[in-house]
Amino acid sequence: MPAKDLYHETVKIALIKDGWSITHDPFFIKYDDLRLFADLGAEKFLLINQESRKIVVEIKVLGGVSTVAEFEKALGQFNLYRDILEEIDFERSLFLAVSDTIFARFFERPAISLVVKKQRLNLIIFNVEDEEIRKWIDWQNIAK
Secondary structure (H helix, E strand, O other), X not given: OOOOOOOHHHXXXXXXXXXXXXXXXXXXXXXXXXXXXXXXXXXXXXXXXXXXXXEEXXXXXXXXXXXXXXXXXXXXXXXXXXXXXXXXXXXXEEEEEEEHHHHHHXXXXXXXXXXXXXXXXXXXXXXXXXXXXXXXXXXHHHOO
């Protein structure tokens, strides 16, 4: 099992504060002979339609020497997880969690924003200090 990301507990606390129940830590993804681990699985009961929403969260720091190289790797991982999840657990949506600092510094750049839109990359933007979610980018709900 891989090591936990620097902000693993921060995102976990932020999701709980936002009304989510953590269902998996980590979330195990298995397809045929491939075994992967996403950081978290979570669920939230929605009063509006009396249903629950289920998500898988992959947490990324993206604060190394080359943020672009780290993003390339994270994007590949995201697409791999999303493609497999669509086959085995279509009820769950995959989200990439990044800090609000990284979001402002990197994800709001025009080229990166374009990739996020074209790839329909679901994002959870969280604040490290407050351990709270600042923003959701959820293409599934944007499309509705």
